[in-house]
Amino acid sequence: MVDGAQTLELFRFADAVQSVAVEVSCGAPLVRGEERYYPAEVVLQSGFVNGRVGLQVSLEDLDEWERCLDALEAEEGAEWPAGGRSAWLDVVPDDPVEVTVHDSPSTQIAVRVPIDVAPGWLEENRLRLERVRAAVSASS
Template identity: 80%
Template sequence: MQTFELFRFADPAQSVAVEVRCGAPVTTVDQERHYSAEIVVKSDFVTGRVGLQVSHEDLDEWERCLDALQAEEGAEWPAGDRSAWVDVVPDDPVEVTVHDSPSTQIAVRVPIDVASEWLEENRLRLARVRAAVSAS
């Protein structure tokens, strides 16, 4: 089973990423395939992981979020209240808030001074994850 980053916001001091395990999916009763994933936060102040499940629909939703971020609008991903989620505000620095909801209801906001090519890099990460889940 391979793990791929769906997205990463990082600077030399801190980062927020989503890692997706692209092995055998879990199929729900409505025949939707989900892949295990984790939101990973690393900084000098806090380091942590929170689990979630990612579907093909979530990948499409992340692409729409990237489009919104490119238009300098905020984005929340994944949609719904089923698991942990992130809120991204494309300010300078980019603010990524990780919400562990509904479990602990803890939220951690991480300001990240991203490199200029962050949007293109995250589109490439999305393409790699899509290819990996299509092959599974």
């Protein structure tokens, strides 16, 4: 992540054994045309595999993640971020929740992680989203 920038979790799916999270660097954005992008990483930890893959998160991606949380609350699957420009996640709200991390278009590797999430995981992830939104708004 970028030195000196505040790094916050946008979301986290975790149990006692494994987790998948996205960490966003909430410092100065990379500006491309009208869009602002913030450096981020998908962080996967388990007894089998540990890894990080980079991506860029825009304000539109934050809105899209909120829609994904709504879909997960309705017990529908979600894919994030849209557009195929970087690594992405597929989340299926089964029991356990299945999170698949896709490193596309780079290595074409995908890792599926079943996670026994704790009660309240949706609310916690909504709070994480709001903290990231507030931090990137303060840095713009």
